Every structure is written in C-alpha cells, then in structure tokens.
Amino acid sequence: MTESDDIFTARGSVLIAGAIIDGSTVDIAIDETGTIAGIGEGAREAIDVDIIIDGSERLAVPGLVNTHTHAAMSLLRGYADDMLLQDWLSQKIWPLEAHLSGDDVYWGTKLACLEMIKSGTVAFNDMYFFMDRAAEAVDEMGIRATLAYGFIDLSIPEKREAEIKATESLARHIQSLDNPRIRTAVGPHSVYTVSLEGLRWCAEFAKEQGIGIHVHLAETEKEVVDCVAQTGKRPAALLDECGCLTPRTVAAHCCWLDEAECRLLAERGVSASHNPASNMKLAVNRAMPYHWLKQAGANVCLGTDGCSSNNNLDMFEEMKFAALLQKFAWNSPTLLPAGEAVTMATAAGARALGTGPGTLTVGAPADIVLVDARAVCNTPLYHADSNLVYACNGDAVMTVLCQGRVLMHERTVPGEEEILEGAAAAARSLVGRARQAS
C-alpha cells in the first residue's frame, strides 16, 4: 500500500500540520467524526492523532460550495456552444437529453465530482434527471450534494403527474440512503417550464418534507416579459405566490430581478446563486444586480451552472468571473471585492445548502482545501483572497477533505483513470444513440 492509499482509506482523526491561514502557520485538528476540533495553539493536543497531513506551504481555505449545477451535463461539455439560450436548449440540449440514460447520469456525475474535487469544491446543488444514479456517484466520490429532480411539466397534466411521481420517488430514495452528505430538494425548473399547479405542488411538497427548493429565476429578459404577459406578475412574485420562495430556496441566475424582487428574495430568506460564466456565455445581457441584493441583505452565493454553458466546474474561475462581471456590468471597480467573492463561494454557499458555517472554525465540519502557496499564481502572496480570486484557478488545489475524509491528496484522486474512460464512453454512446434516432 502506498502512502496515498493510506490517506484515502484510513479512518480516524487527522492533523493538518503547519498550514497557512490568514498569513499565520497553524495546525488544524480534525476528530474522528470529521469535525474541526482545534486550530492553532493546542490543536495537536485536541486529538489523538491517527493521520498527519503535511500542510507546509499550503493555504488552508474552506471547501468551496457550488450552488447551481447540472452535474451530468459534463458529458455535454463542448457539444453545443455559441448559441442563444432558447435555441441552445430547444435545438441542441433537450433533443440530446431525450436520449439520456441512468448510466449516462452516473458517469457524467462521477466526472463532475472528479472535476469539482480537483478544483476544491466539496458540495454542490444539482438539478437533473435519473438522480438516483447521481446519488450513487456522489456517494462513491465522498462529497456533499443536494440533489433535485428537474421538474418540467410544460403545463401538461399527465406530465405533471409523472414529475410528481419522480420527485416523490427521489425523496424516498435519498431518505433510504441515510447518507448525511446527500440530501434532496425539489427542483421546479423555472416559471417558463412549470405550470402554476406544478409550482404550488413543489412548494407544498418541500414544506411537508422539510427540504429545499432549487429553481432557475429571471435568467433572461424574455422570461420576465413572457411571465408578465401571461400572468401579470414578474417571475419572483409568481414564485412567491406559489410558495416557492423560502429560506431553503436557491434561485439560480437572478439576472433580471428588479429592486423590489431583490427585497422580496431577501425578506423570504432565499439564496440567490450567481452564475456569471453561464450568463456571459449565453449572453443573457444583464448581470445579477448584486448591489441591490446585498443592500437588501439577501444571501448571495455562487454556482457554475452545467458544463455545457460554462464549460467547466471550476469555482476559482467562477469567483473571478463574478468579481469581474459585477464590476464591469455595474461600472464600479469597488463592487464585489475579492474577500466577498470568497465568502460567496464558501460561507454563503454553505448557508444556502445548510452544510455548516463554511468557515475554518472549531466545531465546523472539516471541509478543507489546501492550495499550493508556492504555485506561480500565489507568488508573491500579499493578500490570499486576491490571489485565490484573481490569480489562481482550481489547478492550484492540492488536497481536499470533506467531513475529515481525504478525497484528493497532492492532486491524486483514487480512480481518476476509470472515471475518465467511463465518462468518455458514456458521452460517445449518448451522442451515438441520438444520431441514430434522428
């Protein structure tokens, strides 16, 4: 057994020796339950050390939280680019997704988890199909996820019944797994794909089950204009009327919110997930009004969206896109400084998903990322937040722990080769099946 195998399979308490936090070199102690038991002075004494990880020349940061993904769309990376959102979905993505299988979702989610771990993400909020197979992948990979079945009824009653059954069955399945890292949420896709009855059912079910809601909101101007024309209400007001805006709701995009909607989201305790790369790529033509959301006191977190509108799951890049897009779009170089971008990707994301404080503090789950302080992107290192947001990408991540378990060490993730092969084969087979059918 090599040393790295030891680290991946060993169970027990962990000491990260001599990592850098806020410019100081400290030890981090993690107990057998995967909780941070001590940081700095006296940390070593807080546990009987089973496993030691050398943290020297490593910046310790909280694990990143990706609050809006369609993980298995990793199989569609580069399949259709440079298109208008509506055309992209209706002409390319949905026709291909019609041929998706559970195996595709399993391999696509494995690939996505691999990519997330390699770029320092420990938890994600996913909306897609065949989510029991996504859960299998997440379970094997050791990270956290909130999994929602993408509820799309297109106002067809029979379809609604099928979506209700799928949502209920996923909730039962996730419960039966009894894995504290994996949770479920209800996933009404958007106001333009789900009927009012569907939205109301989603809200009721979420309330009854005590689970979250994951929805796309105000992504395009067309969504807002159509919604007002059809219902007399803007999308956020419509979701609110149906009961979908709750403290456990994550609303993705939020580009075309007006000021009153920003206040509404804040009042309801909704988390707004900023997805800057996807928004720029699909040219939705307006950046999330971060300043209004912030002023209103809303929880603003960060997400990559799916791999075919990004085209990766690197939350370091996403932090930079967020900080740059906000400055550019709202003509303010002081908007969304580096420290806030890091908070969006960590504490705000953890709050959105309820996975802990998202900080490196005693009592928090040991979701810890060690970044190479000697990498080119960290030289020189005046302010860690600045380097992390503006200079680094996920390649600088060396070691990742989730709930105290080592998922990557010195850039090795167990099983990487098999995942790459399995995912590539699944992508080939999916596209092949779609071609044959057309």
Ligand SMILES: O=c1[nH]cnc2c1ncn2[C@@H]1O[C@H](CO)[C@@H](O)[C@H]1O
């Ligand atoms: O940016 C987006 N806007 C709207 N829908 C999207 C976006 N990205 C992916 N999907 C679609 O949402 C469904 C997941 O349940 C999938 O059909 C996926 O292709």
Ligand SMILES: [Zn+2]
């Ligand atoms: Zn999306």
